[in-house]
Amino acid sequence: MFYQQLANALALGAVYSLFAIGFTLIFGVMEIITLAHGAVFMVGAFAGYTAATKFGLGIIPCLIISMAASGFIGFVLDLVAIRPLRKKKFHHLAPMIATIGCATIITSIYQGIFGAEAYRFPFDFVPNENYEFRGIQLTQLQLTIIFTSFILMIMMIFFLNKTKWGKAVRAVAENSRTGALLGIPVERVYQFTMIISSSFGGAAGVLTGLNFNTIHTFMGGPILHRGIAVIILGGMGDIRGAMAGGLILGFAEVLSVAYISSDFRDAVSFGLLFLILLIRPSGIFGKKIERKG
Amino acid sequence: MLRVENITRDFGGLRVLDDVIFEIEEGTIYGIIGPNGAGKTTLFNIISGLLKPTGGRIIFNTIDITGLKPHAITAAGISRTFQNIRIFKEMTLLENVLVGMHRLFSYSAVSMLFELKKKRREEKELREKAYDILSIVRLSEKAGLKAESLSYGEQRKLELARALATEPKLILVDEPAAGMNPAETEELMGEIVRINSRKYTICLIEHDMKVVMGICRRIGVLNFGKFIAQGSPDEIKNNPLVIEAYLGRDETGA
Amino acid sequence: MSDFLISFWQTYNTLFYTIFIHGMLGLSIYLTLACGLLSLGNAAFMGIGAYTSALLTMKAGFPFGISLIAGGILPSMVALAIGIPTLRLSGVYLAMATLGFGEVVRVVLLNMEITGGSMGINGIPQKTELWHLVLIMGIIIFFFIRLRDSKYGRAMEAINEDEVASSVMGIRTTYFKVWTFTAGAFIAGVAGGLNAHFTYFISPREYGFEPAVDILTFAILGGTKTFWGPIAGSAILTVLPEMMRFMGPYRLAVNGIILLLVVLYLPNGIVSRGTFISLKKLFSERKSNA
Ligand SMILES: Nc1ncnc2c1ncn2[C@@H]1O[C@H](COP(=O)(O)OP(=O)(O)OP(=O)(O)O)[C@@H](O)[C@H]1O
Numbered sequence: 001m002f003y004q005q006l007a008n009a010l011a012l013g014a015v016y017s018l019f020a021i022g023f024t025l026i027f028g029v030m031e032i033i034t035l036a037h038g039a040v041f042m043v044g045a046f047a048g049y050t051a052a053t054k055f056g057l058g059i060i061p062c063l064i065i066s067m068a069a070s071g072f073i074g075f076v077l078d079l080v081a082i083r084p085l086r087k088k089k090f091h092h093l094a095p096m097i098a099t100i101g102c103a104t105i106i107t108s109i110y111q112g113i114f115g116a117e118a119y120r121f122p123f124d125f126v127p128n129e130n131y132e133f134r135g136i137q138l139t140q141l142q143l144t145i146i147f148t149s150f151i152l153m154i155m156m157i158f159f160l161n162k163t164k165w166g167k168a169v170r171a172v173a174e175n176s177r178t179g180a181l182l183g184i185p186v187e188r189v190y191q192f193t194m195i196i197s198s199s200f201g202g203a204a205g206v207l208t209g210l211n212f213n214t215i216h217t218f219m220g221g222p223i224l225h226r227g228i229a230v231i232i233l234g235g236m237g238d239i240r241g242a243m244a245g246g247l248i249l250g251f252a253e254v255l256s257v258a259y260i261s262s263d264f265r266d267a268v269s270f271g272l273l274f275l276i277l278l279i280r281p282s283g284i285f286g287k288k289i290e291r292k293g
Numbered sequence: 294m295l296r297v298e299n300i301t302r303d304f305g306g307l308r309v310l311d312d313v314i315f316e317i318e319e320g321t322i323y324g325i326i327g328p329n330g331a332g333k334t335t336l337f338n339i340i341s342g343l344l345k346p347t348g349g350r351i352i353f354n355t356i357d358i359t360g361l362k363p364h365a366i367t368a369a370g371i372s373r374t375f376q377n378i379r380i381f382k383e384m385t386l387l388e389n390v391l392v393g394m395h396r397l398f399s400y401s402a403v404s405m406l407f408e409l410k411k412k413r414r415e416e417k418e419l420r421e422k423a424y425d426i427l428s429i430v431r432l433s434e435k436a437g438l439k440a441e442s443l444s445y446g447e448q449r450k451l452e453l454a455r456a457l458a459t460e461p462k463l464i465l466v467d468e469p470a471a472g473m474n475p476a477e478t479e480e481l482m483g484e485i486v487r488i489n490s491r492k493y494t495i496c497l498i499e500h501d502m503k504v505v506m507g508i509c510r511r512i513g514v515l516n517f518g519k520f521i522a523q524g525s526p527d528e529i530k531n532n533p534l535v536i537e538a539y540l541g542r543d544e545t546g547a
Numbered sequence: 548m549s550d551f552l553i554s555f556w557q558t559y560n561t562l563f564y565t566i567f568i569h570g571m572l573g574l575s576i577y578l579t580l581a582c583g584l585l586s587l588g589n590a591a592f593m594g595i596g597a598y599t600s601a602l603l604t605m606k607a608g609f610p611f612g613i614s615l616i617a618g619g620i621l622p623s624m625v626a627l628a629i630g631i632p633t634l635r636l637s638g639v640y641l642a643m644a645t646l647g648f649g650e651v652v653r654v655v656l657l658n659m660e661i662t663g664g665s666m667g668i669n670g671i672p673q674k675t676e677l678w679h680l681v682l683i684m685g686i687i688i689f690f691f692i693r694l695r696d697s698k699y700g701r702a703m704e705a706i707n708e709d710e711v712a713s714s715v716m717g718i719r720t721t722y723f724k725v726w727t728f729t730a731g732a733f734i735a736g737v738a739g740g741l742n743a744h745f746t747y748f749i750s751p752r753e754y755g756f757e758p759a760v761d762i763l764t765f766a767i768l769g770g771t772k773t774f775w776g777p778i779a780g781s782a783i784l785t786v787l788p789e790m791m792r793f794m795g796p797y798r799l800a801v802n803g804i805i806l807l808l809v810v811l812y813l814p815n816g817i818v819s820r821g822t823f824i825s826l827k828k829l830f831s832e833r834k835s836n837a
């Protein structure tokens with residue numbers, strides 16, 4: 001029973017990690033919290049859903065389409081809401097508020113189109129088979145989710161550490177001014193970060209839609225809350241922290257639902273967030289946070 | 294007056310300040326010089342409470358102020374300016390100085406709500422005093438203007454005035470001449486000497502050695518987080534270590 | 548004429564009440580914004596206040612005044628508990644913690660028995676009268692006027708502009724931030740109580756993320772340079788949706804668009820010098836064209 005819960009938790013947490021690494025990357029590189037990341041996630045889920053139902057595509061093309069769609073939204077977000085605010089004289093809250101505006105716009109347009117009802121991926125989108133490892137039941141769906149999430153995350157880490165663009169992203173995250181001095185096109189890096197982070201958010205949307213077998217237009221809110229908890233848990237801007245944080249939250253949720261009550265599942269993330277703010281605000285792996293003079 | 298004892302500070306694995314020891318005498322101007330990245334600003338951040346030291350102590354007039362909150366250190370009598378000017382741009386000059394005087398207002402929230410006599414009297418008296426402080430740096434004529442309308446040099450002076458407004462005994466001045474032409478620099482240094490003559494002790498960071506030579510009683514040289522020399526301007530000028538570490542490499546003071 | 552006024556009042560009196568309540572909510576978030584902090588929990592504080600005061604009048608039979616005050620005190624206690632750990636850190640943390648907090652409040656309200664779950668509470672006695680609203684709004688405005696030219700108001704403005712510089716000026720920044728956040732929660736809670744005793748009915752849905760964004764939009768649209776900004780913003784955004792009912796589900800998008808456009812093009816909001824200058828420009832251009 002307990003091990004079974006762990007398997008469920010892994011599938012849940014892997015998606016949280018996937019959502020959060022883009023979220024945290026944007027913070028690390030651009031120093032903004034984009035509160036539209038939940039809306040981007042929802043857009044990705046619906047793009048995947050549309051590709052699956054309207055065009056009858058399989059899971060991999062659906063994921064690609066979803067990532068492209070949400071990546072595009074990320075690009076537009078940067079273009080209309082974030083880039084114009086990068087000039088210094090704007091208030092430091094301005095980008096965050098602008099992304100709240102964008103989230104509201106995106107969500108209500110989708111609510112206009114799709115309404116408030118739940119949609120489902122086609123019945124046999126992922127074959128309904130079970131595998132058993134030492135008594136733990138894993139569905140093919142769970143395996144797909146875990147596998148896809150980890151592949152994508154490994155690709156991200158590989159990209160950041162081994163490719164020229166990835167190194168540029170990290171250099172800008174370290175310090176945008178020195179990055180510019182080194183000849184890195186900082187604006188491009190920002191744009192690129194938004195696109196790639198958003199596309200990860202979109203993929204997380206599809207996988208969540210599969211995991212719970214529903215997607216709806218207000219699914220962006222709950223994941224945003226969880227994403228926030230995860231990136232604070234892992235330390236803001238810390239990719240590995242976000243991965244670990246996502247898994248921790250997944251486990252915390254599954255275990256509290258299994259052993260306490262399912263009513264408060266949505267509150268677990270906040271409990272964790274609050275706890276970490278009380279005892280270790282820099283996150284589980286983070287260094288101490290300090291103000292600069 | 295101020296004794297910095299074995300201050301050490303690490304950022305990540307990097308030791309930015311290494312066992313810094315020095316002492317500032319009351320009423321003097323103490324100069325700290327050193328190349329880019331030597332750790333000068335970090336030292337100020339530690340003294341003013343914005344950063345905590347990794348090790349060491351700071352004694353101010355026999356009180357240990359290490360690790361106190363910035364506002365408490367200000368209350369103890371240390372005030373500062375910033376290398377990259379940090380005045381309140383959207384406020385008027387007068388308001389900038391009044392913010393500096395925050396601590397001197399003693400009226401309560403009740404006084405504020407009901408406009409009691411105490412509030413009115415304090416506001417009136419301290420406003421007058423704020424004008425006086427602005428006139429020390431010759432900005433009282435512009436008291437009602439927004440701070441962002443000032444020229445760069447004037448903004449520096451306003452920041453000095455704001456630092457004076459906290460009624461400090463010691464003022465830490467971080468590279469006031471940065472980004473100024475020689476004429477402006479000279480004027481500002483004159484300003485600092487005049488402030489010093491009003492019984493304020495001053496600790497001055499400067500990049501360009503020539504600027505501090507004329508006005509400091511003692512100078513400390515910081516290089517890669519270490520104090521490599523200390524002494525009178527003449528001693529510093531002739532110290533071989535300083536010549537090697539600092540003058541030889543960074544004559545332009547850029 | 549008086550017939551017209553009477554029928555006008557009968558049609559639109561709800562709108563007046565709502566403008567006052569929204570105005571208070573706008574001011575509640577203004578108080579934190581004026582310290583450079585973004586609180587996304589004010590709808591939740593409003594909710595706590597609404598439920599507290601409604602339950603106290605209905606179940607405990609408290610007089611209206613007392614339950615209103617209790618409806619302000621409880622959210623401010625909660626704000627204190629959230630504020631103390633988060634406000635030591637940079638402002639981003641408050642925004643995120645309050646966003647999560649709003650969700651928790653919604654979940655708790657949904658799952659508690661006494662709050663009536665998703666059905667909410669029905670049949671709250673209608674006790675709020677226009678003069679209550681005018682009086683309380685008057686008190687709040689009085690408070691803001693007195694705050695403006697005091698050491699406290701200046702300190703808040705300074706913290707908003709540059710927190711580090713303020714701390715070096717001897718201002719206890721964390722103390723001020725906790726204080727304004729708590730006072731904002733108090734105002735939101737009272738507004739919630741007033742609203743509950745005016746609408747008969749409250750449910751968790753009214754206190755989630757979307758209302759929080761609405762409240763933020765009131766303040767941002769109006770502008771946060773003076774406290775008149777949020778009041779004007781609330782009034783505009785309360786009247787406007789009435790005219791936009793035809794937009795159906797897309798109505799919320801309008802809020803989003805307003806938020807975005809104001810942040811981009813009128814960073815100080817409608818009640819600001821920027822608007823004044825652009826209006827002047829507009830008119831002088833008109834004249835020179837003519
Ligand atoms: N908050 C920080 N985090 C990490 N490293 C820092 C931080 N602040 C300063 N440093 C590093 O500490 C070293 C000293 O910096 P500091 O600003 O004290 O130098 P400085 O002597 O004032 O130089 P300058 O003449 O350019 O002002 C530099 O290498 C800098 O990169």
Ligand SMILES: [Mg+2]
Nearest residue numbers: 333334335376
């Ligand atoms: Mg420096």
